[in-house]
Amino acid sequence: MVTDKEEVFSIQTIDLTKRFAKKKHRGIFGFLRRNQANNKHNGVTVALDKLNLSIRPGELFGLLGPNGSGKTTTIKCLSTILIPDEGTAIVNGFDTQKETAMVRASLGMVVGGERTLYWKLTARDNLTYFASLYKMQRSHAKKRIEELLETLQLADRADERLEDYSTGMRQKVAIARALLHDPPILLLDEPTLGLDPGFARQIRNQIKELSEKQGKTVLLTTHYMDEADQLCDRVAFINNGKIVAVDTPNRLKARVKEKEVVEITVYSPPADIEQYIRFLLPDAEVVKLIPGDEDEGDASRIKIIGGTPEQHIGTIIDALRQKKIRIGNLNVGVPTLEDVFIKLTGTKLTEGKT
Amino acid sequence: MEGAYQQSVLRSNLSVVWNEIVKNNKTLLAYPAILIFWAVFPIFWFIPFILQGEALVGGLQSANFAQITGSGEYIPFIVIGAVLNSYVNTLLYGMGENIRREAYQGTLDYVLAAPCNKAYVLIGKAISESVSSTIFAASQLTISVLLFGMNITLGVMLPVFFITVLLMLGLYGMSLMLAAFSLMYKQSYDLSQTIGYVFYIFAPVRYPTESLPGWAQIFGKLIPLTYALIIIRSFMLLGTDFSAVYTEVIALIIIDAILLLAGFYIFSWMEEKTKKSGTISHH
Numbered sequence: 001m002v003t004d005k006e007e008v009f010s011i012q013t014i015d016l017t018k019r020f021a022k023k024k025h026r027g028i029f030g031f032l033r034r035n036q037a038n039n040k041h042n043g044v045t046v047a048l049d050k051l052n053l054s055i056r057p058g059e060l061f062g063l064l065g066p067n068g069s070g071k072t073t074t075i076k077c078l079s080t081i082l083i084p085d086e087g088t089a090i091v092n093g094f095d096t097q098k099e100t101a102m103v104r105a106s107l108g109m110v111v112g113g114e115r116t117l118y119w120k121l122t123a124r125d126n127l128t129y130f131a132s133l134y135k136m137q138r139s140h141a142k143k144r145i146e147e148l149l150e151t152l153q154l155a156d157r158a159d160e161r162l163e164d165y166s167t168g169m170r171q172k173v174a175i176a177r178a179l180l181h182d183p184p185i186l187l188l189d190e191p192t193l194g195l196d197p198g199f200a201r202q203i204r205n206q207i208k209e210l211s212e213k214q215g216k217t218v219l220l221t222t223h224y225m226d227e228a229d230q231l232c233d234r235v236a237f238i239n240n241g242k243i244v245a246v247d248t249p250n251r252l253k254a255r256v257k258e259k260e261v262v263e264i265t266v267y268s269p270p271a272d273i274e275q276y277i278r279f280l281l282p283d284a285e286v287v288k289l290i291p292g293d294e295d296e297g298d299a300s301r302i303k304i305i306g307g308t309p310e311q312h313i314g315t316i317i318d319a320l321r322q323k324k325i326r327i328g329n330l331n332v333g334v335p336t337l338e339d340v341f342i343k344l345t346g347t348k349l350t351e352g353k354t
Numbered sequence: 355m356e357g358a359y360q361q362s363v364l365r366s367n368l369s370v371v372w373n374e375i376v377k378n379n380k381t382l383l384a385y386p387a388i389l390i391f392w393a394v395f396p397i398f399w400f401i402p403f404i405l406q407g408e409a410l411v412g413g414l415q416s417a418n419f420a421q422i423t424g425s426g427e428y429i430p431f432i433v434i435g436a437v438l439n440s441y442v443n444t445l446l447y448g449m450g451e452n453i454r455r456e457a458y459q460g461t462l463d464y465v466l467a468a469p470c471n472k473a474y475v476l477i478g479k480a481i482s483e484s485v486s487s488t489i490f491a492a493s494q495l496t497i498s499v500l501l502f503g504m505n506i507t508l509g510v511m512l513p514v515f516f517i518t519v520l521l522m523l524g525l526y527g528m529s530l531m532l533a534a535f536s537l538m539y540k541q542s543y544d545l546s547q548t549i550g551y552v553f554y555i556f557a558p559v560r561y562p563t564e565s566l567p568g569w570a571q572i573f574g575k576l577i578p579l580t581y582a583l584i585i586i587r588s589f590m591l592l593g594t595d596f597s598a599v600y601t602e603v604i605a606l607i608i609i610d611a612i613l614l615l616a617g618f619y620i621f622s623w624m625e626e627k628t629k630k631s632g633t634i635s636h637h
Binding site: 018020021047073076079080081082083085101102104105107109111112115116117118119120121125128129130132133134135138161177 | 366369370372373374376377380381384385459460461463464465466467468469470475626629630631632
């Protein structure tokens with residue numbers, strides 16, 4: 001563990017920086033154009049920009065951000081899959097660049113979900129294989145595998161190939177793999193992504209239990225605001241590789257006052273609707289259109305944060321009607337983590353670089 | 355962490371190798387068509403050589419061939435060449451492809467993020483590839499005994515096996531380099547095919563070394579397959595023992611050592627490089 005002014009952390013990053021070179025693809029005859037673009041790299045993407053994080057032992061910590069904000073890069077740097085360009089990452093007291101074997105033994109991770117298993121093998125075969133990579137004694141591994149299969153309700157189908165499993169069941173095997181060697185720290189990257197609500201609930205309960213009953217430190221990245229709100233002790237917002245805010249979900253939500261948030265569900269809004277509402281409500285801090293997939297029955301939403309939007313609801317509704325935009329629903333107040341993120345970054349969580 | 359580091363280093367390393375072999379072979383056998391390939395292909399493989407021999411010298415015996423090689427039998431000569439060459443094809447292609455497949459299915463990150471020494475994972479992969487090569491080679495030898503009356507004395511098989519293992523060690527070194535290439539560039543198939551053809555031309559697979567021009571013979575001496583073929587043919591066709599070929603055996607061991615050391619070094623270097631560039635997880 002790392003101590004910082006008497007505080008003890010399971011995970012700590014200090015000015016962690018990771019850059020990726022953007023390669024310019026010039027095709028087979030690209031060398032002929034070398035003189036035009038002497039540098040083979042077309043710039044650099046800063047995935048992590050002096051990232052500082054401190055996660056306490058036993059804490060269930062959420063890392064929230066849009067695609068390309070640096071969530072997965074953070075997890076890959078912590079798990080030693082990527083080597084950072086600058087800065088330090090300490091996991092369970094071990095430096096990720098100097099004590100890699102100890103860091104790896106301290107971690108269990110779920111990154112990339114169900115695709116990261118051997119589909120032609122059974123759940124038991126998968127777990128047996130990974131147990132050997134974690135240097136587990138055969139008899140101990142066998143007992144542990146049985147225990148995990150039982151806990152995750154996979155025992156009945158443990159000897160079937162994963163290709164015959166549902167997405168949710170495969171995700172459970174991925175979680176069992178992360179827990180095999182009973183690590184004190186878990187890195188979970190979007191563990192409920194693509195799962196049906198029933199399986200997602202089971203996985204969330206499992207995560208909560210691992211933190212509360214087994215005292216594991218969990219770093220969870222997710223797109224789902226409700227999930228982070230419901231599970232996490234503390235949440236960090238990450239945007240463009242930087243931490244924008246860290247606090248408990250309640251304290252973060254308190255940064256946006258009630259009645260400071262108006263959300264209007266609309267159908268087929270024109271592209272200039274944001275500018276139009278901004279013109280009507282000049283004191284609003286953020287006006288954001290969150291497009292929905294209307295073919296899938298998912299309407300678009302307009303978020304208005306800051307200022308006094310509740311006093312101008314009549315004006316907004318009249319304006320939308322004038323533009324012949326169909327209104328589905330209108331909510332005032334009760335800010336969510338997404339509202340806070342939008343207010344802090346001007347970006348919604350479902351957008352960003354991919 | 356309770357389960358980690360609970361057994362001796364040797365045992366845990368052997369367990370990694372064993373479980374890698376089990377995993378690869380279970381995955382391979384999940385595709386039943388491979389069994390048909392193993393059963394049928396070795397028979398088909400012989401037909402062009404028999405027809406070629408008939409057309410060129412009117413049978414499977416040649417006086418000119420005997421003058422160069424010391425044995426007039428054409429079929430046993432090329433059977434040995436083909437069997438050892440099949441190890442080249444499988445091992446050079448197999449390791450790089452295996453790494454590429456792991457990256458594609460997303461399991462490579464998990465293998466690399468585990469605390470075990472990755473060298474043992476690679477050794478397990480290499481041995482897995484050798485198992486299928488050996489099954490294929492055994493089918494070819496069995497067919498040549500049953501259909502073409504090739505004479506194999508059991509006493510010679512132990513030294514032949516020993517030399518085959520030495521050949522495989524050199525090939526493991528090369529396949530590690532190809533796996534490293536696959537880690538960085540996400541494919542090594544074309545390169546392994548090219549190297550396979552270079553071996554096929556400059557090593558005495560289908561013709562004796564003496565048929566090559568002088569410079570090509572010198573180049574051929576850098577290839578481990580050349581020595582393995584000379585030694586094994588000497589054992590099986592001329593009935594010699596180690597004393598007749600000890601210089602070739604020493605040369606093979608030296609080339610193996612160089613290739614293995616270079617292979618492990620290049621793989622570790624490339625792993626580090628891809629972890630820095632971020633291309634390790636790409637596919």
